[in-house]
Amino acid sequence: KRSERRSRREENRGEELLDRVVTINRVSKTHKGGRTFSFAALVVVGDGKGTVGVGYGKSREVPAAIAKGQLDAKKHMFTVPRIRGTVTHPVLGHDAAGTVLLRPAAPGTGVIAGGAVRAVMECAGITDILTKSMGSATAVNVVRATVDALKKLEEPEEICARRGLSLEEVAPDALLRERAAGIAEARKAREEAQAAKAAQAKDGE
Numbered sequence: 001k002r003s004e005r006r007s008r009r010e011e012n013r014g015e016e017l018l019d020r021v022v023t024i025n026r027v028s029k030t031h032k033g034g035r036t037f038s039f040a041a042l043v044v045v046g047d048g049k050g051t052v053g054v055g056y057g058k059s060r061e062v063p064a065a066i067a068k069g070q071l072d073a074k075k076h077m078f079t080v081p082r083i084r085g086t087v088t089h090p091v092l093g094h095d096a097a098g099t100v101l102l103r104p105a106a107p108g109t110g111v112i113a114g115g116a117v118r119a120v121m122e123c124a125g126i127t128d129i130l131t132k133s134m135g136s137a138t139a140v141n142v143v144r145a146t147v148d149a150l151k152k153l154e155e156p157e158e159i160c161a162r163r164g165l166s167l168e169e170v171a172p173d174a175l176l177r178e179r180a181a182g183i184a185e186a187r188k189a190r191e192e193a194q195a196a197k198a199a200q201a202k203d204g205e
Contacts, residue, residue, distance in 0.1 A: 093149025
């Protein structure tokens with residue numbers, strides 16, 4: 001019964017996720033008795049709310065390859081820092097001979113990207129962004145370079161702490177400063193509430 005409940009939860013979780021099949025390649029392997037053919041699928045999975053993953057699946061049948069790719073993508077999901085549907089700062093991602101540039105865009109811009117990059121952005125919940133792919137145009141390299149760029153993204157306040165700079169220097173955009181200030185205020189309120197709770201517990205003793 002416990003395993004059945006777990007499988008149901010996994011199915012429900014899977015229904016909430018978006019997935020995009022970026023490419024399916026036919027792969028051949030030579031043996032003594034001849035060649036065997038299989039299919040390799042590159043799949044992107046995300047919740048459309050800032051979490052995304054990329055997976056690779058291989059099988060003799062296309063549906064099985066896609067299913068394996070989806071499972072692999074779910075195992076490698078990560079969170080992407082966002083602000084009102086775009087990335088927090090410009091960033092470059094690399095993989096082999098491929099390079100991808102991501103730049104924040106104003107609301108209403110849309111996703112300015114090629115098919116492979118667009119699939120990752122849609123699954124990650126990024127609705128406004130400017131992108132440029134350079135070097136290798138292979139879908140696998142482009143997707144991996146895009147993931148590399150997304151993993152390099154930082155929150156403005158994280159950059160301030162690491163580099164010892166002010167918020168104005170790190171995030172000249174008023175929108176970013178407003179968001180970072182809101183995060184700082186929420187953190188301060190949380191710390192004050194914890195301190196008040198600790199003081200009450202001490203008085204009760």
